């Protein structure tokens with residue numbers, strides 16, 4: 391691993407009351423790297439991602455982005471540092487259109503700013519481009535409300551949003567849960583494409599096979615600790631990784 395460092399977390403601890411959810415976790419993500427994060431239920435994966443995306447405050451430890459120490463206290467801090475997170479039930483507003491969701495909170499305006507008139511033309515044009523980029527080949531008008539989309543199409547919109555603001559790091563926490571086969575393939579394709587378009591990615595999924603298909607490197611958490619951070623999916627079997635997840639490899 392000799393790439394250019396994008397994000398580094400050092401000695402991160404997180405307590406929820408008396409529950410020690412993260413125990414001295416240190417890790418590094420490089421540019422153009424797609425990293426899989428695996429671990430059993432309750433291992434601390436989502437908590438780690440929430441700390442990095444500003445959804446929950448850390449108890450102790452440091453976060454560095456491009457070598458500079460940063461304070462990530464809320465999601466806007468993470469976004470300002472180029473970190474976008476896509477959760478399982480992604481943060482789209484179902485009643486609003488695809489175009490509006492792509493620009494949520496950052497809508498372009500037309501005319502004098504005080505009139506606050508949204509530039510629907512620009513939003514529509516950019517939305518069409520983005521949808522094509524994330525592999526939605528069906529001609530879905532950008533005015534379509536999110537409620538009219540399938541699960542996979544919704545994920546695609548969420549990913550398109552992360553891509554358009556040129557986030558450096560896109561985090562996906564269990565994005566394929568509840569998706570059909572074709573939709574899942576779509577999400578996996580987006581993850582692969584994220585790297586090709588210059589992003590880094592942390593990919594959490596229940597299905598180890600999915601992770602093996604798209605990542606460069608695998609990290610494993612167990613009991614709040616990062617117990618492996620450099621598993622090469624090309625040189626390791628799924629069974630070996632499963633033993634690291636359960637801790638069974640320690641018994642021999």
Ligand SMILES: Nc1ncnc2c1ncn2[C@@H]1O[C@H](COP(=O)(O)OP(=O)(O)O)[C@@H](O)[C@H]1O
Nearest residue numbers: 406409411429430431432433434435436437438
């Ligand atoms: N909001 C919370 N309040 C209290 N405990 C929590 C909260 N969120 C997670 N935990 C606990 O922290 C630990 C790690 O959970 P989590 O990060 O969700 O694991 P994973 O995503 O790997 O399944 C678990 O013991 C879980 O019960």
Ligand SMILES: [Mg+2]
Nearest residue numbers: 435436437563
């Ligand atoms: Mg989780």
